[in-house]
Amino acid sequence: MDTIIKYLRLLLLITLSAYTGADIGFFAAHKLPVVDDFFYSRQFPIRGSNVDNIIxxxxxxxTMERFGILRYKRSVYAEVLAKILEGGPKAIAVDIFFDGVRDIKDDLRLIKTLNSANGNIVLAIYVNEAEKFLLNHDNITSKEYFNGNELISLGSVYGVVKKSSYGGITKLLLTPQFDKEGREYYPLPIVALxxxxxADFDAYPYGYEDNATIGGISIPTFTDKYLDRYMYINYTGGPEAFNLVAFEKVPQMNPEVFKDKIVLIGTVGDSMSDNHQTPISKTTPGIVIHANIIHTIINKRFISPMGRDYQWLFVFIVMIAAFILFYYAKNKISxxxxxxxxxxxxxxxxLMFTHYGIYVQFFPFIVSTWFVSTCAIIFRKSNNC
Incomplete structure (x- = not known):
């Protein structure tokens, strides 16, 4: 009878310790914003496949040594775009701002190049400064200069990425942004895709409550407290992970290199201001973030965090095993x-992340293991007294 009572007491303590430990672990992870497990656990991304379609x-x-610091003449961009267009890329995304008129004659060279495109160019824009955009200027949007080319698309690049509690960019906001006129803009990489x-992008497809769709690809999405929808960015690497071509060398290149590709134009220089903290680097160029977003989607390398209830159950089960191991372990091997x-x-x-894209918080396991191990050691010593 005493043996049965002893094991019932042990079972009760195991259950209570594991339950409490799991709660404390998740509470600590929630209340300590400096601990961003997703950010830290993604420091070493697995090199993704199929990067050949992104340049x-x-x-x-x-390039900066040759042309100087930004901003360059618009004719310089026109020359590079013209060469790329010769190769017949499927999409070109330009993460450079053309706000306002600088030199009308020089600017017109860029406008003519954009007019010669076949609807596959996407230009970056700050939504709250849409009225300053080059193509919206009164002198430029007239039919004499721009012909009202509606095939030029605009993609937002400000406020479309969401930072983690640590400050690094880990998510892409998929909810459209609106300018003062009520026009909606989706993120630059989404428009490029x-x-x-x-294919069209649908952030709220019927029958896909937790997904967005584009070209038959279903994108797992999540909602924050502001009801904004977002996706996690599965980083595959920095500039070296993709096909990187120097801006200055494009005019001398064989345009066939760009055939059927998605071409991203932006800054990658060390002294550029468009560098951001991400899980892979403290200075990841914005254009490389766009490349990782596109790579995530076209290769379906999506990240889906395990539901909180399932994560808690996972911790609870592990803590039961941990208590038993600590209870029967000797002090020297604790x-x-x-x-x-x-x-x-x-x-x-x-393993769950790299093979299945399932993200599970690790920090709760650390806190819970510390709590449960302490309980097991105390209970073991009290029974030995």
Whole structure:
């Protein structure tokens, strides 16, 4: 009878410790914003496949040595765009701002190049400054100069990425933004993909409550407290992970390189201001973030966080096993036991992420293991007294 009572007490303590430990782990992860497990656990992304269809034309250090610091003459961009268009790319996304008229004669060279495109160019824009955009200027939008080319698309680049609590960019906002006139704008990489896939983007498709769709691709989306919908960015790497071409070298290149590709034009130089903190680097160029977003979508490398209830259950089950291991472990191997448990859990979580795109928080396991191990050791010592 005493043996039965002893094991019932042990079972009750195991359950209470594991339950409490799981709660404390998730509470700590929620209340400590400096701990961003998603950010830290994505420091070493797995190199993705199928990057050949993405080309980054980067304004790098060599380009700046040749042309100087930005801004360049619009005719310089016109020359590069003209060469790329010769190759017949499916989409061109330009992450450079052409706000306002600078030199009307020089600007017209860019306008004529844009007019010669076949509806596959997307230009970056700040939605709240749409009235300053080059193509919206009274002198430029007249039929004499621009012919009202509606095939030129605009994609928003401000406020379309969401930062983690640590400050790094980990999400893409998929909810459209609106300018003062009520016109809606989707993120630059999304608009570029509509050109590349020749398909519309639907952020709220019927029958897909938690998904957006584009070209037959279903994108898992999530909603924050402001009801904005977003997707997680699955980074595959920095500029070196993609086909990178120096901006200055494009006019001398064989345009066939760009055939059927999605071409992204932006800054990649060290001294550029368009650098952001991401899980892969503290200075990731904005155009590289766009490339990673596009790569995530066209290769369907989506990240889907495990539901909170399932994550809690996962922690609870592991903590039951942890309590039992600590209870029967000797004092000398208590710390190694904790390390082994955490290593196994971390490897399991990383395996789930790299193979299935399922993201599970790791930080709750650390806190819960500490709490449960303490309970197990105290209970073991009290029983030995």
């Amino acid at each position: 980054i034309v980067g304004i790098d250090n060599n 509509t050109k590349y896939l020749n 710390i190694p036991t904790a390390l082994v448990i955490l290593v196994i859990v971390k490897l399991t979580i990383d």
